[in-house]
Amino acid sequence: MSEPGYEILSIDDLDRLPTTAGSQILRPLRRRLGFRPFGANVWVGEQPGDHVIEPHREASGTEELYVVLRGTARFSLGDATFDAPAGMLVHAPPDTFREATAAEPETTILAVGAKEGEAFTPSAWEDFYVAYAELRAGDADAGRVAMQAALDREPDAWQGPFNAACFEALAGEPDAALAHLRRAAELDRRETRRYAADDTDLDALRDDPLFAEIVA
Incomplete structure (x- = not known):
């Protein structure tokens, strides 16, 4: 539902775009809203073992917060490995290794991020x-x-x-x-x-x- 000045939508209203051989799904939230204050996208692992968040570090200084919306994600964060069920929030400081795979079908994570002290520019x-x-x-x-x-x-x-x-x-x-x-x-x-x-x-x-x- 949309009205001038605001928009209300469900995760399922977002496009569902396969990214890596069909195993990881991008649901592009920031682009859908034209949202510019910080990065915000939804990622889905369709089957257990599929990546939801690909392994990487944010060496550029970007800080990220992951919100598990559906299912359970198996996170690796630095040297730690743990399961994060729906409702869990995971904070990844800059330059910290992070990765998440689906422990349940359709595990879904909202990822938001930006650099402290800098205006966000879409990459x-x-x-x-x-x-x-x-x-x-x-x-x-x-x-x-x-x-x-x-x-x-x-x-x-x-x-x-x-x-x-x-x-x-x-x-x-x-x-x-x-x-x-x-x-x-x-x-x-x-x-x-x-x-x-x-x-x-x-x-x-x-x-x-x-x-x-x-x-x-």
């Missing part, structure tokens, strides 16, 4: 996630809209065109993929070569002479 990673999820869901055009948003957000970062190259390679558009890969190499040849060496998303391009030329 391009969110656009990348949405782009790949749309592609896996069968809507490449919607994925391209999200990918273009990432390119526009950080036009001088090599990661944008590199991810766009991976996206187009997976979408079966080698010419577009190679054009993006060339742009990534122009922005940072060393990092582009390093990541292109073993990124399986680019496997469809490896027999093309232009691929070897770009990453040489």
Whole structure:
């Protein structure tokens, strides 16, 4: 239900986008609301053992709070491992290793985060996630809209065109993929070569002479 000035919605009103081979689901809350004070997204592990929160550290200084909304999540936080049932809140300070898998079907976590003392700016990673999820869901055009948003957000970062190259390679558009890969190499040849060496998303391009030329 929506009215001017506010919006009320259920978790189930959010899009359901597969992100990693269909095992982890992104329900993009921040984008749905146009919400900008801090990052806020909902993640779902469909089956026990599926990732809900992928293993990572927030080395950039971002602090995160995880709220288990449904099911039970098995968290690894620093050196500790514990189960967090629905209603549990888990705080992860910056640079602390964190990971969560589903202990029950449809385990659902709300993740919110920001850097202390800094105005929040949506990151391009969110656009990348949405782009790949749309592609896996069968809507490449919607994925391209999200990918273009990432390119526009950080036009001088090599990661944008590199991810766009991976996206187009997976979408079966080698010419577009190679054009993006060339742009990534122009922005940072060393990092582009390093990541292109073993990124399986680019496997469809490896027999093309232009691929070897770009990453040489």
